[in-house]
Amino acid sequence: MKKFFVILSVIIVLVILVLFSKMRNKPIKTEEIVRTVSYEIVNKGEIKIYQDFYGKIEGYKQTEIFPDVPGRFLEYKVSEGDYVKKDQVVAELDRSIPGVSFEKAKVVSPVDGTVYELSLNKGDFVTNQTPVCMIVDDAKKIAKVTVSSEILGMIKNGTLAFVEVDEQKFDGRVVRVSKYPNNYTNLGSVDVLFYGKGNLINKGCTVKILLERKENVLLVPFESLKNEQEKEYLFIMKEGVAKRIDVKTGLKNEFLVEVISGLNEGDTVITVGSDMVKNGQKIKVR
Template sequence: MKKKTWIVIGVICLVIIMISVSVYRQVFAKGPSVKTAEIKQEEISSLLMVPGTVKLREEQIVYAAPDKGELKELLVEEGQEVTKGTVVAKLQNPQLDLEIEQNKLAIESANLKINQMDKKIKQLKDKEKSLADQVGKEEAKKQLAPELEQLEMEKKLANLDLKQTSLQKDMISKREAELEIKSTIDGVVLSAKKPDSTSLEGTMAEPVIHIGKLEEMTATGLLSEYDTLKVSSGQKVTVKSDAVPDQEWLGEITKIAVLPQQSQAGMQNGSQAVQYPVTVNILGDTKTLKPGFQVIMEIETEKRTAMVLPIDAVHDDGDKPYVFIVKDGKAGKQDVKTGITSGEKIEILDGIIKGDRVIINGPDNLKNGLEVTVK
């Protein structure tokens, strides 16, 4: 009797174990839960990210120029608004003052000499008339011809001297006009101060006057030789700054340099790496931007409709990009050919067909053939 009891108990335990194993397999032994997405057609664009620096679109910077003259007086102050043509400073040049006086004397001397020659020529012609009454017109002209030729030659030389001194006067007048420094733009005086001896001797002298338009800004950056083939003047740009994270500005490419700006390091190393300056005109309200701000210029280089997946779905171990597709409850590795990346989307050129369930945000242990549960 006891033997039968133990047999019954054993059978019951075995049944319980088998049921537990079945329940475990159904409840606890399921594969990891995964989220999937289908490939779909969307409009995407490729963005070129270019670091840049904010600059004033229009500005005038005046440095001390001892060869032109010393600063005599500043006629504006910082923060003052000026219009184009306003005299903002005056220079003085003692050497130029001396040249002006010498030129005046030279012109006066040449005019006196010409007047003197005119008087002598008149006197000689009067003499010729008197002599003609005595010896005849032809003979009188013949006798006085050498003297008349000499006077006319001296007059020509005096006229040449006058012409030369007049040309000198024009040149001096231009130099004298440069003693008045005028604003070349409508704007605001950003700085105005007389240079000291240390700033004149230094390699990086500060400007005497700096005028700019604060409401008009540009951003400048550098493009690689390959990137210059992707952009063109008039192309739209989005400008962002870490200093103003909650704001962005629209911009437009206004200039791409024809000649490259080779870096000093590249020149020293003998490398051929070159970069081309690009200028972007920032549109809209730029009051929160300041010259010198570092920005990122997002240039949309390509826009088209394409088949895309979330970028998290694509893996790349350095060989070929691939994805995992759910089929019959298992993850299957599938090589794909990718195109451009646009934000959180990536273009899929080959390897996926419509209807495939592609795993996104899969677990770290995801591998080919692993059983998975789709959320």
């Protein structure tokens, strides 16, 4: 009986060894990962490059008002932001001197416009060279911008621009560009004309100016472009497989990239999911 159990044990061990050997030699099946992606068709179109600058708003036509005679300032007859007509009284002065009385001197506006810069106080002595206030043509305004000499050469009169102030956005156009930058600061000035209602004079603003524009060029979404060791590339979709393509690019903005070489119109570029795929990997469209 003891001999029987020994033989049985040996048989069991041999069976286990045979099964283990077969399992080791059996190839392990691995399931290939198929990535889900989105894509865009490569087309020709227009790309624009804008740059933001800090600006300050002035009146397009602004006139400083001076009194005809000297005297002591009495009071303003208007408030800042009021609209006045030509020949309307904006302030009064006391021309009296010890022993001699005069009628109040009236300061009038020579133009129609909106009142700004009421800086005098009662009793201040003024001459005919002291500005009493400023009258501004409130329909048109200028956003004045300072730019570097490199940027200055890229901006032309008539260039499209946008002015953003107080959560408002206005269309504008460049109407003046410095011919030469300042020798010491290497900066130049740019004036952007826009139409905007409201009390905006002397306020800071953001001015977005068009610097470059190209038409009829191959474009891909910015998110599709990758960079590796200073080489730019992207993935196209071909017969259900991701294929890496090295490209040469031109203009770029936050949404689009100009492709100079490496792609053809009609190619299918992978966008969403492009960070997860590898060259030659199977893909499916979401």
